[in-house]
Amino acid sequence: MTLKNRSLITVDDFSVGEMEGVFNLADEMAESITNQLDVCKGKVMASLFFESSTRTRLSFETAMHRLGGSVISAVDIGATSLAKGESIADMARVIGSYADIIVIRHPWEGAAKVVADYSGIPVINGGDGGHQHPTQTLCDLYTIRKERGSIAGMNIALWGDLKYGRTIHSLIFALAKFSANILFCPSPGLEVPEHVIQKLIAEYGGDIEKMTPEQKAKTDRFPLNAIYTTPNQPHQLAMMPGVDIELELKTGLDALYVTRPQKERFNDAEQQLKDKYPVVDKELLKDKSFRRAMVMHPLPRVDELAYELDSDPRSLYFKQAAQGVPVRMALVSLLLGMKDTKITENETSAPKYEYPIYKQDTGIKCPNKKCVSVQATEIRYLKPDFKIVNFKPLTLRCNYCEHGFEPKYVASTEWHEGMLVSKKYHSAGSHWSQHIKPENLLIFNSAKDAEAAGFKADIRVKKEAEANLSGT
Numbered sequence: 001m002t003l004k005n006r007s008l009i010t011v012d013d014f015s016v017g018e019m020e021g022v023f024n025l026a027d028e029m030a031e032s033i034t035n036q037l038d039v040c041k042g043k044v045m046a047s048l049f050f051e052s053s054t055r056t057r058l059s060f061e062t063a064m065h066r067l068g069g070s071v072i073s074a075v076d077i078g079a080t081s082l083a084k085g086e087s088i089a090d091m092a093r094v095i096g097s098y099a100d101i102i103v104i105r106h107p108w109e110g111a112a113k114v115v116a117d118y119s120g121i122p123v124i125n126g127g128d129g130g131h132q133h134p135t136q137t138l139c140d141l142y143t144i145r146k147e148r149g150s151i152a153g154m155n156i157a158l159w160g161d162l163k164y165g166r167t168i169h170s171l172i173f174a175l176a177k178f179s180a181n182i183l184f185c186p187s188p189g190l191e192v193p194e195h196v197i198q199k200l201i202a203e204y205g206g207d208i209e210k211m212t213p214e215q216k217a218k219t220d221r222f223p224l225n226a227i228y229t230t231p232n233q234p235h236q237l238a239m240m241p242g243v244d245i246e247l248e249l250k251t252g253l254d255a256l257y258v259t260r261p262q263k264e265r266f267n268d269a270e271q272q273l274k275d276k277y278p279v280v281d282k283e284l285l286k287d288k289s290f291r292r293a294m295v296m297h298p299l300p301r302v303d304e305l306a307y308e309l310d311s312d313p314r315s316l317y318f319k320q321a322a323q324g325v326p327v328r329m330a331l332v333s334l335l336l337g338m339k340d341t342k343i344t345e346n347e348t349s350a351p352k353y354e355y356p357i358y359k360q361d362t363g364i365k366c367p368n369k370k371c372v373s374v375q376a377t378e379i380r381y382l383k384p385d386f387k388i389v390n391f392k393p394l395t396l397r398c399n400y401c402e403h404g405f406e407p408k409y410v411a412s413t414e415w416h417e418g419m420l421v422s423k424k425y426h427s428a429g430s431h432w433s434q435h436i437k438p439e440n441l442l443i444f445n446s447a448k449d450a451e452a453a454g455f456k457a458d459i460r461v462k463k464e465a466e467a468n469l470s471g472t
């Protein structure tokens with residue numbers, strides 16, 4: 001199998017077989033880590049870290065040095081021409097002409113995709129805002145697989161900031177891909193975003209069961225609020241819907257994946273959420289359900305994981321970080337085409353979901369303020385780019401940051417309502433939106449945009465507007 005010239009922006013980019021291929025090569029490389037100096041000799045990696053990083057940047061750079069390649073780096077936006085207002089696309093084109101591979105971390109969600117679209121060389125997403133962090137996920141899965149031999153059917157609890165944690169978002173989809181069950185244990189107010197859950201169910205199948213307040217009350221210090229069960233494994237008795245939660249937990253967890261509050265991404269109102277953040281300590285782990293649980297953390301930790309656990313044999317977080325080097329050595333050498341690897345199953349590329357694409361410039365913008373596509377420097381050349389992931393209700397997903405939203409109004413590029421004079425826009429929830437062919441669909445987020453495009457409100461929209469004005 002070759003992964004030559006591929007990029008890794010989200011975990012969707014690799015199939016299970018391809019990830020297994022990376023793990024197999026990582027196993028091989030881990031056995032003789034100092035003996036790989038010829039693998040990427042003469043190759044250059046650009047390491048662009050525009051957000052703070054210790055493990056990801058240094059393990060990538062170590063990996064490239066161990067492979068005999070060299071590294072050029074930029075670690076501060078202020079020290080690059082991005083600070084002068086240069087676009088990410090221009091930076092990517094230029095660096096693509098210097099280096100053979102790029103690793104980028106950037107606070108804007110979707111930034112790594114833009115680099116991949118414009119650089120012409122393989123790109124690895126080292127974390128794009130709160131969106132994804134696929135190589136941390138490779139390290140996480142590699143750790144689970146190494147300790148337990150397999151990932152399928154495992155019960156993995158995700159703990160803490162499930163809203164802004166990019167390691168969490170990547171891990172959710174990857175665990176589903178590998179047929180694991182997921183227990184969601186968010187800190188209050190930091191639950192998994194709805195668009196992540198929607199994508200999980202629509203594209204990976206399986207079920208989400210939300211805990212009732214009575215069930216929650218029984219779980220004591222374990223803030224379980226929902227369970228995802230994979231469609232690909234026979235459910236264990238205790239994972240069947242409706243079974244008492246105490247029984248559920250007695251089957252035991254295979255891993256507890258703890259994360260810190262991503263306070264740099266909190267809005268002002270969320271700053272106080274840090275104070276209610278649940279802590280994992282010796283006392284909590286005394287519960288029977290954690291008897292066999294691996295304690296994992298992408299690091300850095302702050303207060304959510306007690307230091308007293310460092311000597312506990314279940315704690316794997318430092319091992320998890322150490323495995324970042326062989327995993328990234330394997331990944332870099334595969335993307336550069338300097339190594340091939342055998343795959344364990346007959347699957348060589350990730351299945352892609354074929355949704356209709358919406359690329360019309362009708363003034364519609366991604367509502368996520370952290371999305372690369374709405375930034376002043378990028379809006380000059382990035383056109384809105386969405387998938388229509390649902391028609392009822394009409395739901396768009398941004399192709400850069402993957403945020404989902406339900407736009408307000410629709411119209412058709414065709415004349416309709418029988419008369420040429422009527423060029424109307426309709427509420428997205430009305431029956432009209434169901435009648436417009438996807439290729440004729442125009443979507444607007446505001447009446448102003450629809451009117452600027454030459455459309456007039458239909459009766460229903462007019463009545464709604466009048467009712468809003470009169471306050472009824």
Ligand code: NCD
Binds near residue numbers: 056127136166299
């Ligand atoms: C994580 C990240 O940057 O998202 N760290 C890492 O890469 N290991 C997790 C975090 O910062 O909390």
